Amino acid sequence: MTSMNDNKYSGASEAELGFLKEIVRMLPAGLTVQDAHGELLLVNDAAAAQLGMDGSRPSPDLSPRREACRQALSAGQPVVTEEALHGGAARQVLLTTHRPVRLAGRELLISASSDITEQKNFEDQLFRSAYFDELTGLPSRRVIEHRANGLLSERSGGERFALAFLDVDNFKHINDYYGHAVGDALLVELSKRLGRDLRDSDMLSRISGDEFLLLLSPIQSQEEVAEFMQSTLERLTAPFFIDNSEVFASTSVGISLYPDHGRSFETLRQNADIAMYRIKNDGKGSAAFFDSSMEREALARMKIEQSLRLAILEKRFCCAFQSKVDIRTQAVKGIEALVRLRDDEGVIQAPGSFINLAGELGLIDELTHLVLAEIVKSIDLINETFDPEATISINVAAKQAGNPEFMRSFARALEETGFPQRFMIEVTEDAFVAKNHFQAEILPMFRKLGVGISIDDFGTGYSSLSALADITADEIKIDRSFITDIHKRPRSQGILRAIESLSEALGMTVIAEGLESYEELAYLQAATKIRYAQGYYFSRPIFLEELKLATPLSSESRASVASRPMQQNRQGYSRASGYRR
Numbered sequence: 276m277t278s279m280n281d282n283k284y285s286g287a288s289e290a291e292l293g294f295l296k297e298i299v300r301m302l303p304a305g306l307t308v309q310d311a312h313g314e315l316l317l318v319n320d321a322a323a324a325q326l327g328m329d330g331s332r333p334s335p336d337l338s339p340r341r342e343a344c345r346q347a348l349s350a351g352q353p354v355v356t357e358e359a360l361h362g363g364a365a366r367q368v369l370l371t372t373h374r375p376v377r378l379a380g381r382e383l384l385i386s387a388s389s390d391i392t393e394q395k396n397f398e399d400q401l402f403r404s405a406y407f408d409e410l411t412g413l414p415s416r417r418v419i420e421h422r423a424n425g426l427l428s429e430r431s432g433g434e435r436f437a438l439a440f441l442d443v444d445n446f447k448h449i450n451d452y453y454g455h456a457v458g459d460a461l462l463v464e465l466s467k468r469l470g471r472d473l474r475d476s477d478m479l480s481r482i483s484g485d486e487f488l489l490l491l492s493p494i495q496s497q498e499e500v501a502e503f504m505q506s507t508l509e510r511l512t513a514p515f516f517i518d519n520s521e522v523f524a525s526t527s528v529g530i531s532l533y534p535d536h537g538r539s540f541e542t543l544r545q546n547a548d549i550a551m552y553r554i555k556n557d558g559k560g561s562a563a564f565f566d567s568s569m570e571r572e573a574l575a576r577m578k579i580e581q582s583l584r585l586a587i588l589e590k591r592f593c594c595a596f597q598s599k600v601d602i603r604t605q606a607v608k609g610i611e612a613l614v615r616l617r618d619d620e621g622v623i624q625a626p627g628s629f630i631n632l633a634g635e636l637g638l639i640d641e642l643t644h645l646v647l648a649e650i651v652k653s654i655d656l657i658n659e660t661f662d663p664e665a666t667i668s669i670n671v672a673a674k675q676a677g678n679p680e681f682m683r684s685f686a687r688a689l690e691e692t693g694f695p696q697r698f699m700i701e702v703t704e705d706a707f708v709a710k711n712h713f714q715a716e717i718l719p720m721f722r723k724l725g726v727g728i729s730i731d732d733f734g735t736g737y738s739s740l741s742a743l744a745d746i747t748a749d750e751i752k753i754d755r756s757f758i759t760d761i762h763k764r765p766r767s768q769g770i771l772r773a774i775e776s777l778s779e780a781l782g783m784t785v786i787a788e789g790l791e792s793y794e795e796l797a798y799l800q801a802a803t804k805i806r807y808a809q810g811y812y813f814s815r816p817i818f819l820e821e822l823k824l825a826t827p828l829s830s831e832s833r834a835s836v837a838s839r840p841m842q843q844n845r846q847g848y849s850r851a852s853g854y855r856r
Contacts, residue, residue, distance in 0.1 A: 305388035347373040419480035436492035440547035446485035525560035595816030609666035676706035696725030755789020762798035
């Protein structure tokens with residue numbers, strides 16, 4: 276500074292001091308100065324607002340700040356802290372630098388704070404989206420994996436824990452029938468029931484749509500875990516009341532124990548998953564512990580999966596055709612295409628061994644297109660063997676029927692054949708009763724092409740006569756469970772009459788499935804108005820190879836060959852080969 280006389284210097288000092296005070300007061304950052312005893316000597320406006328000294332909000336708890344100031348003064352070194360100040364329900368986060376200084380022989384602490392509340396809220400939001408499920412608020416898979424890995428690193432003393440894999444049964448059907456909003460609400464309520472009675476050391480995580488992981492730690496015995504899981508499953512048996520609907524849900528649970536069933540998180544998770552699939556196959560809604568036999572089953576399943584993918588790649592699927600016959604004239608009304616798999620040794624496999632797996636693996640769409648391609652390639656042979664006017668039925672799974680993208684591609688493929696009006700799509704009742712786009716959007720698309728619609732396996736799914744009244748289908752196929760020994764079962768006869776009457780009133784053709792004996796045929800002819808049936812009594816499924824070997828038939832003899840009695844065609848075929856998809 277340049278030298279000035281005392282008067283000038285004194286006047287400038289007062290002006291400068293007032294100027295500096297005003298600048299300090301208006302600084303956007305909070306600034307405080309305190310002495311060695313913690314007494315505040317200077318507080319600017321921003322700091323007063325941050326610390327609740329201006330009366331604008333409840334005063335926060337400043338004890339953590341005072342402790343940080345004391346440490347900075349004691350150490351004589353600057354300290355940077357992130358302070359979360361809670362005043363009532365509000366939270367404010369400050370990034371503060373405390374710097375000790377010595378001025379005019381006094382020990383002082385200058386503290387400068389910036390408000391980073393908005394930034395921290397955004398970081399918290401990012402953290403929660405990365406590590407917590409948005410719908411249920413439960414930890415994500417990476418959180419429970421981190422927790423389990425932490426336990427594994429600490430388990431030198433041999434303490435045990437359990438990892439349970441939980442899967443909601445039939446959740447897709449719940450979503451389709453009630454809608455996704457109800458499905459989401461169900462997951463929220465179900466997660467609350469699953470989380471009840473958990474200890475602070477336990478953890479429940481949602482790892483995908485309808486799958487959960489549960490970590491129980493510590494545990495004393497397998498029996499303790501079994502008892503806890505049983506009480507949890509019993510809790511789930513009570514209905515969920517959601518959006519004016521009474522929804523029932525069950526959960527299949529597979530459990531692995533550390534160290535009995537694995538010494539890494541991934542091994543324990545996989546083994547719990549394997550045990551859960553055992554429950555799914557055995558009836559659902561219960562729990563099972565992993566054992567080594569399940570691992571062998573999983574390896575066998577993986578082998579089937581690989582074979583299935585390879586079979587699709589190599590186009591080793593083939594079609595068999597079974598006729599739908601007029602039970603009074605023996606004329607062929609239509610034929611159904613039945614998919615079969617030729618394994619590595621050339622043996623024909625019925626669909627029961629691979630169709631469900633194909634659906635789980637997402638291969639069913641490609642398989643359906645392969646069936647259509649086989650039909651188109653062999654249409655001349657089909658016409659020569661059966662009848663050029665016979666309808667050709669193709670099975671479509673309910674999952675496919677509810678998928679607009681697949682159904683649009685399938686409709687295009689049918690149209691490209693040049694004879695879409697020859698085709699009949701067979702779907703189960705699930706496709707109609709579910710709250711999806713099938714009736715409103717998909718059905719009109721096929722109607723426009725002249726493609727018929729058949730309800731397959733009626734009576735085994737979610738059947739109701741009121742649901743049947745709302746269905747716009749051309750054909751209804753009564754499941755074989757109602758037809759078998761129909762002549763000896765009065766209750767089935769009553770059900771059959773009810774379905775027959777309503778179908779007739781609605782203009783739908785009735786097909787009796789699985790007809791295998793003369794007594795069954797005689798009852799249908801004498802006691803019902805049903806005109807058409809399908810089953811081994813008339814014809815086993817005929818393979819394309821057999822069609823190729825056959826001599827072209829005259830129109831008069833087509834019906835007799837296509838409807839040849841069961842006993843004349845049974846040799847070399849098991850009953851299972853007649854199962855349909």
